[in-house]
Structure formats: C-alpha cells, structure tokens
Amino acid sequence: MENKRGNVLTENLIFIILNIAFISIILIFVFTRMDNAATLEETYSKQIALMIDAAQPGTEIHLNMGDAFDRADKERYYNSAVSVENNVVNVKLSEGAGHDYSFFNNADVSVTEYREDKLVVIFIDPKE
C-alpha cells in the first residue's frame, strides 16, 4: 500500500516537471521570436519613416529605442543603428543589411544617437 502511494507521487511529479519544461520551451521560443533583431529593425524603420512623413519642418523627434539598443548590444553590434539617406530610413541592429523604408516628406532629415540614454533624436528641416 505504501509503495503504491510512493509511485503515484513520483508519477505526478514527473508529469508536472515535464509539463513545466514543455511550457518553458514554448515560452522561450515565443519570446525569442518576439524581440529578434529583424522584427525590431522593421518596426523601427517603418515607425521612423511614418513619423518623418507626418512631421512639419522644424520638428525635433525624441524616440526611445531602449529595446532596439539592448538587442544590438546582445548582437555585439556597436555601429550606428539608424541612418537616413535619399528619403530612406535604415535601421540596423546586427551585421547585415538592416531594414529600409522610404518616406515621401521632401525634407532634410538628420539623426543623432545617444546610445547611453537609449535615445534617438531626429531633426526635420525644410530642404534648401
């Protein structure tokens, strides 16, 4: 009788541990997919392009990119993350091409990164 009770306990323990392990693996997979560099690059390049499109000349945009810079640090990528050239925003958080997205606002756009503050400042000036 005592042996049977012991078996039931062990069975249930193994069952619970396997379930927890299974759920953990699924959660790790989901979170890895959620904040991978490619997703963040796409999100930020489109977000910045749309902000530039909607901005008036003389606007200064302060954008917190904490999660993107954290990801770039994990990827050991320490170069400039955001660049704007010829009406195209490029966001690059790892070695590779990054993600490009164009905007239609015909303005002079300059970008300054403050990596320690996890901040990107975008200046939109009228084209000379």
Place this chain on the structure above:
Amino acid sequence: MDKTISVYWFVILFITAGAVAYMVVAFYGAPYDVRKIEAGVLRDAIAECLSNGGYLKEGIISNESKLFINSNNFFDNCSINFKTPDFAESVSTGGEYYVEVEIIGEGDKLDKGSFEVGNINLREFCSDELIEKGSRINPVCLKTSFYVLDSWNKKYILTISALVRKTEKNVQ
C-alpha cells in the same frame, strides 16, 4: 508511469507545440502593414498643402476658379518626394505612390479642375468599387472629399485620393 510516457500524451504535446510554433512564426514572420497609415498621412499632407482652416491657400486657385497647382509644380509646392530607392523595381513599375486631386466649384457655373501625380498605372485601385472590395494584396487607396472656400467665399468640393503600393514590404 502510464501517464508520462503515454503515446497519446506525446502526440498532444507535439500537436500543441506545432500549433504554437506555426502561429508565432506566421504572426512575427509577416511584415507589419503600415500602408493604410501611410496613405492617410499622405492624404493629410496634401490637404494641408492645399487648404488651411477650411479655406484654400493663396495661389491655389484664381478668381476665375482656375487651378494653379498641377502635376508639374505639385512636388515643389507641397514638399513631397515620390522617389523610393528602397524599391528596386519602382523604376520599371512607375513608382509606389499615386495621388489624384479634384476640385469642383459650386455655383452658377460648374468649375472643375484636377491633376494626378505618381504611378498612373495604379489609378484603377482608387475606383470606388476596388476601395470598397478591399484586398490585402492590392495597393491601399484612401479617398476623402471635403468642402473648402476660396478667398471670395466661393464653395468648392475638394477630393483627394492617396494611394500607396509598397506591397513587397507590407504583405507576405
């Protein structure tokens, strides 16, 4: 031990894991579709370029209801640039944007003026039928009409159609 090593239990585990993996890859693998927002911003930028506070801006229309702004001077006047170097195929397809502006005067005589800029091959996607139908893979077109007054308080209906293609970067 029946429960833990049961074949059925492992089948259920694999089915669940497969379903979760498929949904996550499908959701995060698909690009974010921002074309509707972009078309809305483009439409608003054109409306701001042509009118302010319900009045047509100076130099948009003459006292004979002639539209001064046209496809030749639209880009300079509205500070808009339709170049999209991130779409290599844009040169052959004619571009990723299309805009049509129409202004109709109300009064004794019906004055009308219109112009279009961008990729005219995309014009059909701004037809009422296709806008209403709405397809995920089609270019996104937003059409808005509103009343404006000129400096002589004459009433006009201004219709702006703004279209964004950019399918490759917004639709899987």
